[in-house]
Amino acid sequence: MINFDKSGKNILNGIKLEMFSPDEIEDIHYATLEVFADVGIMVTDPEARNIFKEGGCDVDDNTQMVKIPETVVTEALRTVPSRFKLYGREKKNTLIQEVGGKVHWTNFSTGVKMSVYDEVTGKYVPRDSTEQDVADTAKICDWADGIDYYGMAVSAMDWAGKGATDLHETFAAFTNTSKHVMLDPVAENFERYVDMMTAYYGGDEEEVRKKPIGCMAMCPTSPLEIGNNACQMTIKSARMGIPNSIISMAMAGASSPVYLAGTLVTHNAEVLASVVLSQLAEPGAPVWYACSTTSFDLKTGTAPVGSPELGQINAAVAKLGQYYNIPTFVAGA
Numbered sequence: 001m002i003n004f005d006k007s008g009k010n011i012l013n014g015i016k017l018e019m020f021s022p023d024e025i026e027d028i029h030y031a032t033l034e035v036f037a038d039v040g041i042m043v044t045d046p047e048a049r050n051i052f053k054e055g056g057c058d059v060d061d062n063t064q065m066v067k068i069p070e071t072v073v074t075e076a077l078r079t080v081p082s083r084f085k086l087y088g089r090e091k092k093n094t095l096i097q098e099v100g101g102k103v104h105w106t107n108f109s110t111g112v113k114m115s116v117y118d119e120v121t122g123k124y125v126p127r128d129s130t131e132q133d134v135a136d137t138a139k140i141c142d143w144a145d146g147i148d149y150y151g152m153a154v155s156a157m158d159w160a161g162k163g164a165t166d167l168h169e170t171f172a173a174f175t176n177t178s179k180h181v182m183l184d185p186v187a188e189n190f191e192r193y194v195d196m197m198t199a200y201y202g203g204d205e206e207e208v209r210k211k212p213i214g215c216m217a218m219c220p221t222s223p224l225e226i227g228n229n230a231c232q233m234t235i236k237s238a239r240m241g242i243p244n245s246i247i248s249m250a251m252a253g254a255s256s257p258v259y260l261a262g263t264l265v266t267h268n269a270e271v272l273a274s275v276v277l278s279q280l281a282e283p284g285a286p287v288w289y290a291c292s293t294t295s296f297d298l299k300t301g302t303a304p305v306g307s308p309e310l311g312q313i314n315a316a317v318a319k320l321g322q323y324y325n326i327p328t329f330v331a332g333a
Helices: 022-038 046-054 070-079 131-143 165-174 187-200 205-210 228-240 260-281 308-324
Strands: 041-043 058-060 065-067 083-086 095-098 113-118 123-128 214-218 244-248 287-291 328-330
Touching: 022 065, 022 070, 022 260, 022 308, 041 046, 041 260, 046 058, 046 228, 046 260, 070 260, 131 165, 165 187, 165 214, 187 205, 187 214, 187 228, 214 228, 228 244, 228 260, 244 260, 260 287, 260 308, 287 308, 308 328
Parallel strands: 214 244, 244 287, 287 328
Antiparallel strands: 041 065, 058 065, 083 095, 113 123
16 A cells, blocks of 8 residues: 655655745735735626625625625635545545645646657657547556546547537546546536536436545636636535635736745635635535646746746645645646
């Protein structure tokens, strides 16, 4: 059996990347509360704005801005779970996500290109990824002991523009790995994802509520916006009891402040507002405090997911998740 390390484990050998002290993390928290009180979060989905309004937030339907009181944030943090399970189709692949628990690994996602080795020419040939590639990468991750659950590694570009791309990707993933699957979801097809999981349980939707074999991922829009798809994914997954990874993808120097601390404030506001929405929709809904935030490469116009800044941001985000007692998910190398 693989012996996993605990996140935040106190050890005497090796190094520890500690970006901020507890007091500085608290400063980021209070700066986020100021953003909630003075600026607010843009929420474009009417149902989500109504949930915020009924939860005690100041909502302006004309500007679509939502201001979240500290008391609402505090109550949401009280109900969000610090521990939940990710169920696999095989019991051995079920794992626990928890604060201060074991560290788990997944593959990176979601690519739209494949670089395939040609044995005749000895060269790598780039091409668009396909539904078959989703199936093949799912099989590889199912085989790989070092990967604990599957994230949609590539996109089924052969279905792009034809509709239901995400459904083909989801079906290919579910049928080619016995591990838990993190979907790349579209809110309007949420019920179809549930249908696939229900089919696995022989038509019993209650089993999906108890032991979902897939989870969702949603991304706020930086800076400081939760779009329609993200809102609906948060609401629907919360009400169904399906874990939801709330992933801010800010780019420091482009869609967020160039300074690390400033980027962490806007990142924190986007994730925390989405956490609040999940708990207002369904107290106790399982979520990750997640991150794919990185720096912006001004020279190439890209978001480098292997940059040193990403590592620094991830270390700080892990600390914020621990501060809020929410399981964390960070992306990148």
